[in-house]
Amino acid sequence: MGMLTEFKEFAMRGNVIDLAVGVVIGGAFGKIVTALVDKVIMPPIGLLIGGVDFSKLAVVLKAASVDAAGKEVPAVMLAYGEFINALLQFVIVAFAIFMVVKVINKLHKQPEAAPAAPAEPSEDVLLLREIRDALKK
Structure with missing residues (x-):
């Protein structure tokens, strides 16, 4: 029973749940990017370079054949x-993640505080200044 309780505590931690949500959202985002690349970006690029469909580009190493059994x-x-x-697709995903992280960092950036006023000199320093000023006179 102890292992089951320990597993339940592990699974209910915030990090594990956050990771699961991230994986699910990442999978859905991957499908969106795949559709964007395959259906929106690549067709115009293929058209610009002469009607080439990138997904069909390949080098035949060995042609199809029929074996002895037919x-x-x-x-x-x-x-x-x-x-x-x-x-x-990787470049698009990496750029999208970069932009999200950049926005998050901008939102978390704390405004710079004005520099603190210099600290008051200690009593020893004040006393030494008075002595210096008295000696100058």
Whole structure:
């Protein structure tokens, strides 16, 4: 029974719940970014460079074939277009996170306090100044 209680305390801590919420929101945000890149950003870019669909870009390493049993063997492809899409998605997500962190940091930034007035000199310093001034006279 002790382990179950300990697990319950662990799971109910704020950090674990915050992490779970972050993962769920991150997954949903990832889907939004994927749709944005695949359906909104990449088609115009592909159109600008001659109608190329980045997700379809690939190098065929071995063509599709039919084996001796009559089963079709799919082609072996190096799909670098998917990599380009993933790279663009990463850049967009990284930029979005950067902007959110920047806004949060700006909101948390405390206004700079005016510099404190210099402290009053000690009695010893005042006494030494008086002696100095008296000697000058």
